[in-house]
Amino acid sequence: MGYFEGFRVTFEQLFRPRVTIQYPEEKRPKALRFHGRHVLNKYEDGMEKCIGCELCAGVCPARCIHVRGLDNPPDAPVSPGERYGFVYEINYLRCIHCDLCVEACPTEAITESKLFEFSFSNRQDAIYTKDELLVADDGQPKHLPWEDWREGEDLHTSAWVRATAPNGDADYEGRVAWSAELGYGVRPPEAGQLGDDDAGAPIDDITVEQVAEGGHH
């Protein structure tokens, strides 16, 4: 008997629901505010939100963001105002996805998608340029050939911003304090900051169950 006693844990596990999945064929839904690859957003009229202020670069603890501003060409402005982000680069070998850049951004130009599944074969490729980070004409992140995007992962690029505002103060829950986005318009706020699920509009299309199921807390 003593011999089988040792297998007790094993046998118990045999009859429990399986928690492992067949990654990468199969994937878990990601947390709503998962910090993945960045996107640079545009306004509804197609203007870039980034004004090249370098606050993201300034706050970045990994020093992975490089921004350079330039005067907006008066006849074909890239962004509203005087300056636009002429160079915008993120080095993903350094980025720790802390999202401080998203918090620092005064125009919600930089937010994060859910994508973390991308890899490179050399250091140069790890530096995403503005071309790659900028959303496409439909407002969706560009799906680059080496990235493994799954259904729905590109929809929630500004979830963190919409949780609370300004400055992460829960008292501002439900108040829209952000600008409209290309392809989405003004996105609704995220509910549930005060433990009250009815306080705001529901998040567009990921259900609360999905979040609970997929979230590794």
Place this chain on the structure above:
Amino acid sequence: MTEQTETKKDTVTVTVDGKTFEAAPGELVIAAAERHGIYIPRFCWHPRMKPVGMCRMCLVEIEGVRGLPPACTTPVAEGMVVDTRTPVVKKAQDGVLEFLLINHPLDCPVCDRGGECPLQDQTFSFGPGESRFVEEKRHFEKPIAISELVALDRERCIQCARCTRFADEVAGDPLISFVDRGDHTQVLTFPDDPFTSYFSGNTVQICPVGALTASPYRFKARPWDLDQVESTCSTCAVGCRVNLQSSQNDLVRMLGVDSEPVNHSWLCDKGRFGYQAVEHDGRVTHPLVRKGDELIEASWSEAYAAAAKGLADVRDLHGAGAIAFLGGARGTNEDAYAWAKLAKGVLATDSVDCQLDDGLPAAAVLGLPRATIDDACRAKAVLLLGPDLKEELPVLYLRLREAVVDGGVAVVELGPQSTGMTRHAKTTLLYRPGEAVEVARALTSGRDPMPDAGGVRGEELAAAAGILGRAGEGVVVVLGRPSVAESGRTVAEAAAVIAAAWPQARFLPALRRGNVMGALDMGLAPGVLPGRVGLDAGREWFSQEWGVLPEEPGLDAAGIVGAAAEGRVQALVLLGADPINDFPDRTLARRALAGAGFVVAVDTFLTDSSREADVVLPAAMYGEKAGTTTNIEGRVTRVNQKVTAPGTVRSDWIIAAELAQRLGGDLGFDSTAAVWAEIARLAPSHVGLTADVLGRRENRDGVVAPYEGEGPPRHEAPVEQIEAAAAVHQGETLPSEAVAGAPEHAAVDEPSDDDDPAGAGRPPLLTFAVGDAGSTAAPPAVDAYALRLVAGRRLYDNGVTVRHSAHLAGLAPSPRLRANPYDLDRLGLGTGDRVRVTSSRTTLTLEVAADTGIPRGSVALPFNLPGEGAADLIDGTQPVTDLRVETTN
């Protein structure tokens, strides 16, 4: 400033926020409090300008005074009790900030000031936290260029009047002013009159918001990605202290540092924005060696070998005297010393000149008793015998202007044309070019009645002599080259005449190039050796260390260029010198470059001259190397490296050391610290001035050479006191920013210091007397049909710095011939007419303009402007240049 004076009535006792301290009577509360660590917020008050009390941010509570007086306009009084943090004061500060922010756009993320903005900082520290203003803000057109260099955003302006006061009070160029009323009050230029002040960049630096921004810096970087180092500007020889700022290894900005004895935080625009040349794409980044007609990129070893072979061949064939060095006034002291040691201690040629016959003879600069800028600003009277300070040494002009306007210093100007200083001078004596000596003789003669001299009327001379006094007591002579078209020797001779007649007069050299004074101190001139000693006087002292020395004095720049044109100088080494553009006589310079069989150019750009070279060795520029520099006073300060040099560019001293090795010598140093250690050990005027001494906190404004050891005051301290002071200092651990490696060299120096505390055995420093300037041929008699040329300079010229700075290049004016309206009338000409100008060298067609600041019989044409100009006309072999001016039709 922190010295406590013992007698009671010299100070008053005040209490600020419970802290009691002594302050000078008349000192403002805001300044006295700041000195004792209590910061009172302010926008309009600036320590270098008069208070106006416009912004109301510095309101404080003073016991017994009704209301809240502004701390910036209230002088301290005995027993005054000030509170800066009471609830009433806090409420006032909240109110002021809320009002200021009503119309201030919150575009901080796109504002160049964002991140280093006093309005931002003080709103965080003292502000209300929230605004109640929800209405639309006032709007103006976003930024308007009020000059080529400054952009104005009127929305951001908080009407502190710092810029308008600076332009009016400090720069003396009141080109910007407030217009309109109420919430539409705005700073503007006058219609069709841009803010073309040479000092406009200072308004950007002192603007407490982002209303004034600098076009060259616009959107280049943000404050948090700047990295900075304190250095000394080397655009001209005033030696302003600066903060050199870079982002991503690019120089992006220079800010003035408040150095009490030098620049009072101000900079000129050429100095402030000239860093753009360092970042220019056209730099020479690799050595070039001539193969046939072309300069081909080569490795350093090839280039060194080619340069050394060329020089060695000339030395072996024609003797060391056939090798000459021109230039070297743009580098550090270490660079200059290395070149001097290579030329004089290895090659044994004395034909070395850091000036291009556009300054003054070295003996005059080094041998006359020296004054500091402060001496000049506190003098009883200043005699200005030199260039237009506003154009050549702009910050010295600011200092002197302040001394005149606020300090009541009397300036007597002596020159061939009126200058920017003329309107501040008590009297201006306009002499005939080439006749400065006669004027100096008359001025110091004390004769009554005074005869006319050099084209100046006797009465004018008498009035000037009356201002200057009889013995030169309290007189500082600012001495430079008033015009490139008249021989520097006559000016030096005039100075010698003044020095002989007025033994108490002191001289402040007004030479132009960045480190020309350092280069002269380091011996880059004929007949001198490092440390302000003559070749013969220093022979024994230096031959022990250097081995060989030149047998006899060599040629100066004029002599070198003349000899090269005749083929007597066979090899020419150009140390950043561009004789084709900078030597007064372009015709002769061209012939010299063609006549010298072998030319080595150590340069940063391919100039008209270095294009003619056989070997071009790329040198590091300002900001790319560390070392020391010397300003017009002889003040030695540090220059620091901020960015890495492009390509394989090297510092001058390394190039000199490598060349020396290939020429069979050894300069004996392997770091800038080692070069300086040798200077501090050997150069008689610099003995003891080690990196350690320079690095001390109390010496952060530099140390004036000749260094006379530690302990105040200079000149007066007996030897025992100096020794005592030195002993005290040795026991202390003083903060030192010494360059790595310096301490061991400093240790090496000590024996020589101890052996030789009072300078026994050291050669005596140079002196300069009448006749030392060499032959000063009298100018030819004035020809009634000719006009005598005056060639001054403009701040923005065709020099390497301006030409390669994107924002400055366009500011160089096109050359115009200016003459007295009387002479123009005589010739039947008016402003704007084109005339044919003929000298013994060439004929040019130029536009003329009437200018009452030019005396009759003279004609002014600025030197070194883009295109053909004064250099083509000047005949360097003559003491003056006479021109024929004719109508073109």
